[in-house]
Amino acid sequence: MKDVKCECGHVNPHGTVLCEACGKVLDEQEANKSKLLDMRYEGSARRSQTYNKTVIDKIWNFFSSVKVGVWLIVITLIASILGTIFPQEMYINLPPEVYYEQEHGWVGKLYYQLGFHDLYSSWWYLLLIAMIGISLVICSLDRVVPLYKALKAQRVTRNEGFLKRQRLFSASSNISEHDIEKIKDHLKLKRYHIREENGDLLAEKGRFSRWGPYVNHVGLIIFLIGGMLRFIPGMYVYENLWVKEGETALIPETDGKYYLKNKEFILEHYDKEKDRTFEQAIDRAGDVVKNYQSNVVLYKEKGESLPGEKPDLQKIKEYKVKVNLPLKFEGYSVYQSSYRSELVAMTFSLVKKDSSQSFGDITIDLKNPKKEYNLGNGYSVKIINYFPDFEFDDNGEPITKSRVPNNPAFVFRMISPEKPEGETSFVAIQQTIEPPGENAYKMAFKGIDTQEVSGFTISKDSTLWVIILGGIIFMIGVIQGSYWNHRRIWVQRKNGQIWIAAHTNKNWYGLKRELEFVLADTKLTFPKDQLQGEHEEKEEA
């Protein structure tokens, strides 16, 4: 493809609409289109406007279109709305196949079947985000390079057609040099950067704001890349860890190096006697939690220990982990994320039913029950079967769901001098099932021991720095592009007159007010807003 040489001598790349140097209209079609110039991207040669032959051209043109970009954004927006109609999978505490139908009827069922319960990690949602990312890259490249070249190559003296067809334009005759000097002073007061060439003048400010959108797009891309890094193993660790009071546990994903001891879990509520300010609110809403806290000790392993060997631990620090105050070490953070009370032991008495006489108590350690508890004098209790997390399966057989003692149940054999072979009894919380035939003895429930268990989240996010960097660059970019604008004022001698033209990339009203200041106390004609002229004509018609 051939470059285009303008009559001013500047050589422009193929596809250029307005000469980079003098602004003359190079594209004949463009020349006849309308009264005003389309100043977007300075009429520079954008790849997407120039080539449309190969597949690559087509893909490039597709993604570089703002129309496509806006569609992608709008579709993502609508998709995001769908995901907020019902809670997402991670916020429910039932299996999703049960939850949605039970809570929201058939609509909920449909919601689940369509996969909206996990919308934000669905392949098509991620694809949408990825396409926005691609669009951002291509769109920005397509514009920023030619825009940069054009703005760099621009000359002070401009082509007549270029000036005349700016939105703000005026021509004034019989002007004294004095007025020109005054304008220059005013422009300097408004912090314009002034360039002069054979008596022509270009005042410009805020050009850097033109890069704002591209800077913010770069920030967004870095942010998205940061999000993608998560999928690289080792970059992102997110684990739950439950530690009982008094116990020490290995912190996962630390190569077996760090251990956490939970000394104590503390749960505090607001006390309306003490915090008088909150009295009314507490009366209305009931108890409000003031603090979740685990007092912990962090240990590091000294040297290597063999598997199974007791590790040799060295205390690193004590810390009070609270919500909003995670414990931090070596890039890891330990958060207080939840708590629960766990059953640790249950106590029963062996009781003779008719006399209610007790022959002794047994306390069963639920993690580690003994086979047999001897009560002396010929009385003893054997545990024949133990279901830590008991339920009946579909056939009515007792089974255990897990090894956590959430709902313990026992099959006891109660041995007494009268019944040396023993009697069998099935005991669960709140229910006792006896085999046919009357038992003479029963296991009477006496009490439970519980223990607090702190739920921690262990996280290590090595992608955070990329995300933060992306965020900072994005903010710099939006501020740069939004709080400043690029204004140019041309004051040039043409045909013995003084021509004034002005352009801004946004906020024309502000530019006009600035021009009022610049042209104050001079005899120059105030530039006419040729676009508004068109509007007003329409309005009056």
Place this chain on the structure above:
Amino acid sequence: MVEISGNLLFIAFILYLIATLFFGGSIKAKKDINKKKETNSWGKIAVCLTIVGFISQLGYFITRWIAAGHAPVSNMFEFTTFFGMALVGAFIVIYFIYRSTLLGLFTMPVAILVIAYASMFPREITPLIPALQSYWLNIHVTTAAIGEAILAISFAAGLIYLVKAIDQTKSNKQTFWLETVMFSLVTVLGFVVITTVFSIVGYEEKFTWVDKHDQEAVMEYTMPAITGPNEGELLTKDGFKPLVEMPAYINAKKLNTVIWSFLGGLVLYGLIRLVIRKRISAALKPLVKNIKLDLVDEISYRSVLIGFPVFTLGALIFAMIWAQIAWSRFWGWDPKEVWALITWLFYAAFMHLRLSRGWHGEKSAWLAVIGFVIIMFNLVAVNLVIAGLHSYAGS
């Protein structure tokens, strides 16, 4: 302290009301002054009243902060009032850029409605649950609200644009939707009036009902029940019997409030129409006669330009920082977070349509209106209906 705080808010509210009247006066009076650019004395008084009101509300904010020990932005009442204050603050800033009193005439009523709406929620000082005990809460919520308030100015300017630009001699889609916006604003007033009336007479009725887990529970209504709860049984003697019963997975009480507000809005709107005998937007038209369309268009866009970065910072970036500290992940797709993202995406689309696709003027004004609807949805519906981690304890 709490009492002083409440009084300061009340004073601010009254001052805003009076200021609005003066803004109205400044527009009426403008005709007499032969087209001078200066704000006339009505306008000057209006702006002064607005500023004094703002300072008074700032006083409310500070005294309540001292009393509570935390920034008062932690429940529905506090957050919404703060939003109202930010709206007034944003107006003051934009006023000093563009000196348009007409903008005040459109912004102040919205701010007044927002504050009145806020006052319908429980007003006592609430203690902070552990997740909210962080100075990032203050930073995040205030910045987000300020960003939303600046974006809302774009709505006010957009509204002026539409009132001026849309031909009211015809009936078409434009006139219909613009009037719908007006009606919605009246409905908020309807909610405030109805709630206040029933609360003054102390209306109360109780039901036992069966929730979706088949548990029996008690529900208290503060308005006569048009929609009753699932298998509800009225306990209050002489209470109003519900006209329809709702299934268990619909919150009958909230729906009832919505219906009452809508009815209130309808009655108010009907009365207004009886008096003015034309559309509200048509009645407002003479007020906007002297404003230039390209000026309001620019105010609208400029507010988006100023507000968007503030919103991004507050509602996304600070929010992520806080979420990282409090919940161990900076983003969790909680409904409130998603709606912040939706708002952000919307304004991003807005700016692209405007800058690159030339959506100026009327199209841009409609987008400003839709943006405000999204913001209000996030503030009202997401908090009250779509419960999430952020859901404030409203009723």
